[in-house]
Every structure is written in structure tokens, then in C-alpha cells.
Amino acid sequence: MKFLHMADLHAGKRLYDKVSRNEDLVYALEQIKNICKENSIDLLIVAGDIFDKRNPDFESQGLIMEFLTEMNSIGLHILLIAGNHDSYDFMKIYKNLRKLSNIHVFDRPSTNLKEVIFQYDQLKIACLPYPDERVLTNFDEERHRSYAEKVANYMKALACEVEDSRYRVLVSHLMIDRAKVAGSELQSSVSPYYAVRADTIPDTFQYVALGHVHRNQRIEGTTPKVYYSGSPYQIDFSEKGMDKFVNLVVLEDGMAKVETIRLDLKRQLVEIRLKEGEDIQKSLEPLSKENLLVRVVMEVKMSDPFLQQRRDMVFKILGDRLVRLEIEPLGTSQETRAEAGKIDLLSLYEDFHKFKYKSESSQDLKALIEKLIDRVSHETHKA
Ligand SMILES: [Mn+2]
Structure with missing residues (x-):
């Protein structure tokens, strides 16, 4: 049993709203098609950010539809989940493809866990499309829990659903605290409220196929093999000089073996x-x-x-x-x-408060402002 893990296609991406990257994507998809044929892949997993925009243009929709239907005609199954760039409602339209083909689309997280499990032979895949904070809040009324804790709890519930299967995989579109983000060797600086801790990924899973961070990498120090496949081409200038890959995963003898295959770049x-x-x-x-x-x-x-x-x-x-x-x-x-960009928003607020109200801001107020800053930086994170 073999599957290919890829993510972050960003169909319809334009550099500076000008130069379309669709030819770079098509070039990558051609190679992926060949890899699937040559290796007799059973299943192709796309871990979110299929499209770059929530309302993709016709050309981008066309090329994704062409890719999916061609892959289907080779005889493999295709599993897609929504990423933070995709619209839940738009991806819901694609769910209908299941009635005609082996294309399985998971458009949003669901409280009905049976709905987000994909079964194929001895393999059960738990799907967690990009968990938008608003969706998670509806699932979990415990208001004191952070976003990262809510995701951790949900993953735990998913793990229980697949426990009885010989092979167990999780597919998601998430920011993990130990990930190295695109464009730098540094670890991500996401606030602890939002960064999902690698050690909260249940070890029930043998392989975790992630999207969101565009650099191919294994997250170190976890029992399951947790991987970001990365994007299949350099999406923007923060990825200059970066090599691109897909992961070929073989499920055999009760474990997952991973081979990373490098893709050639058009530009x-x-x-x-x-x-x-x-x-x-x-x-x-x-x-x-x-x-x-x-x-x-x-x-x-x-x-x-x-x-x-x-x-x-x-x-x-x-x-x-x-x-x-x-x-x-x-x-x-x-x-x-760069120096000017380093302005610390919290101290800026404190200065403002002092100027406006002639007094120091309270601890409660400072904590609230800090939370707001975290939230805005999380929601505007564009990977
Ligand atoms: Mn992305």
C-alpha cells in the first residue's frame, strides 16, 4: 500500500498580483502524475491550500479539475482537505465528485467524527481540514482553552476513531510549534496560544501528512512520522533557493516508510x-x-x-x-x-495609553492587547 503526500498547490497564485504561477504548478503536477504511475501509487493525498484564493479564477479551477480527473482515470484514489487559503463552501462543491469518481474531498472539520474518516483497505485516515478558530470554538465550549489545546483535544478524538485499524494516518493543515517556516532556518514565531504542540499529536498515528508550512521537513522528536511535504514549486520570494519535494509513503510490516522525492522546477x-x-x-x-x-x-x-x-x-x-x-x-x-519594522506593538500601545490617559495601562488591559496582537498575526499568516 503506497500513497503520495503533497500540499500547498496554491493554484491561481500571482506574484505581486501580476505574474501567474499556474505554468509552474502544471509542470509540477505533470511530474507528480508520472511519479504516481511509475510507483503504482494507490492514493494521492493533498493536505490543503489547493487554491490560492477563496474564489479561484476559471483557469485555476480548470487545471485542478483536469489534474484530479486524470489522476482518477489512472485508477488511484485522491484525498483532498481544505487549507486556510481554501473556502470551506467552495470545497464543499467538490465533495460531489465522490458520486462520479474516487475523488474524496473533506471541506471542513466536523463534530461527526465518522464523517471525517476515510477508509481504504487496512488504512484509516483521519482528516482535519484547516481548523478555523471560529469552527473550533463551536466544537469546544471550554472558553479558557487555547486554540492549540482545542486542536490537541480534537486530534485525540480522531485518534480513537482509527485505533482499530492496522494503518493509521492523520491529514491536516496546521502550524506545528517546531516547524521551520519558509524562508528561514528559524523556527516559527507563532504565539503559544496558536502553535499546535508537536507532542500533542497522538502516537496512535504512524504518519501525519501536513500542509501549511511550505518547506519539506520532518518534525523532530515525535513518535509518529510527522511531515510537511512543502509546496511543489517556490510559491513566492520567501521560498527562493528552496528545493521542492513530495513524500512517497509505503505502509508495510505495520509501519510507514518515507521516501522524499525531489521535484524539478520550471522557474x-x-x-x-x-x-x-x-x-x-x-x-x-x-x-x-x-x-x-x-x-x-x-x-x-x-x-x-x-x-x-x-x-x-x-x-x-x-x-x-x-x-x-x-x-x-x-x-x-x-x-x-528592518529596525523600524521591529516596533513592539505592545510597548507602542503602552506609550499611547500613557499619552492619552496620563496613566499606566492596567495588567488586564495589557494582557487583552497582547491577545489581540497574537490573534491578528495568526489570522494574517499567509502560508
Ligand atoms: Mn499554503
């Missing part, structure tokens, strides 16, 4: 910084021959009389490869702007 994302006075032709020429999408940051003196010419040159050399050109007046470098 690499590259960022380049042009220093003031640098030879543009020389620096950009090598980039103009490869399959790249480039973001250029050009340092300039505002008094430079040749600014327009330098700009035109960048456009001319890179052509369609140029996704974005940012002009950076000297003296406003990344470092100084």
Missing part, C-alpha cells in the same frame, strides 16, 4: 540587489539566459540623472523574467527598515 525565484554604480549589464546578463523570475532591488542616489536609463536597462535585459523592480534611495537600506 527558480531569484532576488538581486544592484549597488549604486554597479555595472547593470554585467550583473544581470547571466540571469537573462535561465528560467527565472527575478525581483530586483536597485540602490540609487535620488540625484542620479541616469535613473530612468538604468531602470530601462533592467527591463530590457530581463524582459519577462522581471517580476518586480524596487528602487531604493540610498540611506534607506533594508537594515534600517
